[in-house]
Amino acid sequence: MPLPDSPASPPRTAGAARGSSAAPPDPDTVERLRSKIGALSTATLKQLDSDLPWYRGLRPDERSALGMVAQKGIASFVNWYQRPVSPAWVLSDVFGTAPTELTRSISLQKALQLIRVVVQVVEDQVPFLAPPADQAPLREAVLRYSREVAFAAADVYARAAETRGSWDTRLEALVVDAILRGESSDALRSRIAAVGWNSTGRITVMVGSAPPEPNAGFLNELRRVTGRLAEDTLVGIQGDRLILVLGGVHDRDSSYARLSELFGPGPVVYGPEAESLVAASSSAQAAFAGLTAAKAWPTAPRPVSAEDLWPERVVSGDDSARKALVHNIYRPLINASNGLEQTLSAYLTLGHSLEATSRALFVHANTVRYRLRRVCDVTGWDPLLPREAFVLQTALVVGRLYQPSKSSPERSPTRSG
Known part of the structure; x- marks a missing residue:
């Protein structure tokens, strides 16, 4: 349909396709x-x-x-x-x-x-x-x-x-930094909402070295992989360190192993699980403390739990690791019956010998075996495994050295299952 009031156009005799050298329009x-x-x-x-x-x-x-x-x-x-x-x-x-x-x-x-x-x-x-x-x-x-x-x-x-990508990246970096510093404020909650965090699962922080020159292709691959292994992810690169804040990780053992391949050389440590992003600071602090102490355990698996590094963290001066050993291992042993702490101490002192321990305690070797199994049940650590026996022995040492006063009982996060 023609537009209203369109007058008839008189014919023109000259006209050509317009180009750089074409005649100007009528x-x-x-x-x-x-x-x-x-x-x-x-x-x-x-x-x-x-x-x-x-x-x-x-x-x-x-x-x-x-x-x-x-x-x-x-x-x-x-x-x-x-x-x-x-x-x-x-x-x-x-x-x-x-x-x-x-x-x-x-x-x-x-x-x-x-x-x-x-x-x-x-x-x-x-x-x-x-x-x-x-x-x-x-x-x-x-x-x-x-x-x-x-x-x-x-x-x-x-x-x-x-512009949105640059802003999202800056906002994500602010959220990761706030988690590492232990912020717990309305501003942090607002940033978490703005960054689009959707996971309702438990939170884990994983840290390690960043690749030498992380580029956009690396970050895209990182997000693609984490998208399959977790419900949601925040990524932070601070200097030579790569930080992943993971929400709702599927099949933790295999997922952590796959994610560790994306880090640079050196140890990769993941912290204990937290209930929410606001509470994830403890996981981040444990992961960073473990990363600092990991060089003291050259044969540590990659990745390794920050809780598996409790002994090394204690030696490096991490007070949260000391509290965790006392809370999760030493106190349960002391509070348990049947002389578990005495049996474990003797077993570790006598070179992990069941016979020597039974003779020292005047009990049958099977009784020693039973009590050591009970130690594993109570603490979650098996004294028959050399590495876990080392963790138990460290717990006995720090527990005896750092007895809290009755008026100020210590509290510490429990070990993840």
Whole structure:
């Protein structure tokens, strides 16, 4: 359908496809285009409402912003048709201050659909806007212009994505830093919500060395792998250290082993599980303390639990490890019956010999075996395994040295299962 009040166009005898050396457009055609900008904009908005269901579902302010983009696009086309110049102006002239509203309201795919409708409306009106000799150059100009607008729209969305990516990265780094420093505030909760944390599972912090030059490809691979092994992940790189805050890890043993492959050389330590991100500071502190002490256990597995490094952490001066040994091992042994602490002490002192222990305690060797099994049941550590016997022996030492007063009982997190 022609636009209202479209006068008949007198035929022209001269016309050619417009290019760098083509003749300028007919002034009458340019003037007719200018007079029809409002009508073209109205027709475009009607067509958008008719052809695009998602456009009808937008809020009034969003439809108004997109309508302004369409109207600016048509007005700018007329200026460009009169004086074709470099397309660099398209980004600012067409979109102006709209990129934020545009990218928030619709996706790039929908933006291109909008551009397609605008182009179609203008192209359908070409017979009523130009004489026959000028119609082919005008259609070509519409197509060339629409291409530039499409590229400009893609640029708008690319810039918006880069801005969001940079902001998300900075916000993620702030959350990781706040967890490491032990913040527990409304600001931290707000940042956690803003970063889009979705996991409701228990939290683990894993630390180790970062690759020599972590780039965007490494971070993409890291997020791809963690996306399969955990419900949610925060990534932090601080100097030469890589920090992963993992929520809802599936199959912990295999997942930790797979994730450790993404770290740089050296030990990789994971802390005990925490109930939430706000409470994850203890896991992070234990992991970092374990990373510092891990060199004292050259044959430690990779990755290794921070709790398996309790003896090394005690020697390096970590008071939380001392409290954990007392709370999880020494006190349960003292509180248990049947002389478990005495039996364990004798067994460790006498070179892990069942016979020597039975003779020293005047009990049968089977009684010693039973009591050592009870030690394992009570503490979770098996004295028949050399490494775990070392942990038990360290617990006996620190427990005897650091007896808390009755008026100020110590508390410490329990060992993860």
